[in-house]
Amino acid sequence: MSSAAADSVPTETVTTDVLVIGGGLAGLWAAIRAREHAQRVLLVEKGFAGASGCSVFSGAVILCLTPDDDLDSFMAEEAQDADYLLDPEWAEFVIRDNYERLQEIVSWGGPIPVDEAGQLVRRKGQVHGRPNVSRVAFDSAELMKFMRKVAIGKRKVKTLDHTSVTRLLVEDGQVVGAVALRRQEERVTVIRAKAVVLAAGGCSWRGTHFGHDMVCGEAYKLAWDVGAELMSMEFGNGYMATFRHADTHGQCLLAAIGGKFINKHGETFIHHYSPRDPAPTHLIPRAMAGEVRAGRGPIRFDLTGIPPAVREQWKRDFALIWRGMERSGIDAFAEPREWFPGFNGTVSAGAGVRLLDRGGATTVPGLYAAGDAASRSPLIGAGSGITFLNLAWAGVSGAQAGATAAQFARRQTEPAPS
Ligand SMILES: Cc1cc2nc3c(=O)[nH]c(=O)nc-3n(C[C@H](O)[C@H](O)[C@H](O)COP(=O)(O)OP(=O)(O)OC[C@H]3O[C@@H](n4cnc5c(N)ncnc54)[C@H](O)[C@@H]3O)c2cc1C
Numbered sequence: 001m002s003s004a005a006a007d008s009v010p011t012e013t014v015t016t017d018v019l020v021i022g023g024g025l026a027g028l029w030a031a032i033r034a035r036e037h038a039q040r041v042l043l044v045e046k047g048f049a050g051a052s053g054c055s056v057f058s059g060a061v062i063l064c065l066t067p068d069d070d071l072d073s074f075m076a077e078e079a080q081d082a083d084y085l086l087d088p089e090w091a092e093f094v095i096r097d098n099y100e101r102l103q104e105i106v107s108w109g110g111p112i113p114v115d116e117a118g119q120l121v122r123r124k125g126q127v128h129g130r131p132n133v134s135r136v137a138f139d140s141a142e143l144m145k146f147m148r149k150v151a152i153g154k155r156k157v158k159t160l161d162h163t164s165v166t167r168l169l170v171e172d173g174q175v176v177g178a179v180a181l182r183r184q185e186e187r188v189t190v191i192r193a194k195a196v197v198l199a200a201g202g203c204s205w206r207g208t209h210f211g212h213d214m215v216c217g218e219a220y221k222l223a224w225d226v227g228a229e230l231m232s233m234e235f236g237n238g239y240m241a242t243f244r245h246a247d248t249h250g251q252c253l254l255a256a257i258g259g260k261f262i263n264k265h266g267e268t269f270i271h272h273y274s275p276r277d278p279a280p281t282h283l284i285p286r287a288m289a290g291e292v293r294a295g296r297g298p299i300r301f302d303l304t305g306i307p308p309a310v311r312e313q314w315k316r317d318f319a320l321i322w323r324g325m326e327r328s329g330i331d332a333f334a335e336p337r338e339w340f341p342g343f344n345g346t347v348s349a350g351a352g353v354r355l356l357d358r359g360g361a362t363t364v365p366g367l368y369a370a371g372d373a374a375s376r377s378p379l380i381g382a383g384s385g386i387t388f389l390n391l392a393w394a395g396v397s398g399a400q401a402g403a404t405a406a407q408f409a410r411r412q413t414e415p416a417p418s
Pocket residue numbers: 021022023024025026027044045046047050051052053054055056057058059060061062063163164165166199200201202209210211212214215216218219249347348370371372373387388389390391392394
């Protein structure tokens with residue numbers, strides 16, 4: 001755009017107490033919580049809040065340990081998978097608080113399955129070779145639609161969809177708002193805010209899964225440009241085993257119900273690379289690469305041994321993927337199919353904006369971070385953790401950051417409208 005054209009772009013200024021950037025699960029939770037402590041909360045989403053990014057396309061399986069579960073055993077396994085680089089107290093807090101958040105959604109009438117007694121419908125089973133991992137499954141699109149309704153309809157969070165934040169504003173070393181482009185109105189909006197929650201997701205652009213193209217690492221760039229520290233970026237180059245011809249997630253559950261990776265000779269090989277088979281998510285691409293390098297590729301996933309009744313359950317749980325396969329005339333269970341390491345970036349990795357505490361504070365005053373935008377190393381260290389922890393992290397860190405940002409905002413004076 002020429003400078004003359006740039007000068008003619010209409011500009012408006014809006015003022016709010018808390019600005020939330022990103023309308024995934026972390027951002028919606030942040031906005032809902034912030035509104036409990038602040039009068040004015042503005043959520044800005046470059047797509048459509050509740051329908052863009054990873055949350056809406058997720059497999060919607062979330063870890064769910066109740067206070068009666070054996071958290072000590074779970075944490076011992078988690079610490080081992082994390083190469084002992086996690087923060088056990090923080091991780092325990094997230095796991096416990098996640099249970100509270102799920103129940104809170106149920107109490108609002110949200111689409112999370114409960115039994116006749118009103119208890120969360122949980123399934124227990126082996127995942128990544130770890131026994132008895134307890135989780136809850138739901139429809140991610142329905143949940144995100146519901147969370148949007150709670151934020152906008154009930155909590156009166158103001159929302160700007162189709163609006164990309166391009167820059168954070170800093171005054172005297174404190175974040176005081178952001179600049180955004182409103183694509184449909186073709187205008188620039190300067191947002192003055194007393195506190196900002198960055199929940200703009202991770203970085204997996206051109207990744208293999210639905211939702212990946214919406215998260216391009218903008219959160220990291222925005223934070224970095226105002227001097228915020230990032231951490232664990234060396235773990236941000238994540239890959240996850242994926243069906244070659246269509247977006248497929250839920251690999252860990254397929255492995256848990258009998259799926260076997262085989263090399264070109266039909267041999268299983270994961271046990272050569274991992275202490276457990278099924279293996280933690282991050283070890284599978286490494287094992288695949290090892291076999292290909294040794295001339296034993298391509299790698300196929302053999303699902304033929306999975307009993308018919310279990311297949312049907314999987315098809316119901318992962319309806320989006322199954323429908324896609326059906327439409328392409330593919331029956332993944334009929335014969336071994338080629339799988340490869342699909343790019344996942346930071347979406348299930350530890351990389352992100354460094355948090356100083358559970359409240360989501362970053363190293364820059366006035367700036368809070370949550371979800372994939374924030375480093376989840378306290379939870380998964382150097383590993384990939386139980387994959388169902390990602391949504392737990394998004395919900396818990398979002399709610400925490402929203403509350404603390406709003407409390408911070410209450411201590412600030414009204415920003416100048418300049
Ligand atoms: C296919 C798939 C399946 C998954 N399955 C599971 C699962 O079963 N269980 C599990 O626990 N985890 C799963 N995950 C991971 C999980 O979905 C994510 O970790 C979680 O949803 C991240 O939530 P978030 O709110 O931080 O980010 P997102 O949901 O990605 O939301 C970020 C939002 O920010 C917006 N945004 C980005 N930049 C800007 C900007 N500059 N201005 C304004 N808005 C911006 C994006 O449009 C997006 O809507 C899965 C991920 C994928 C991709």
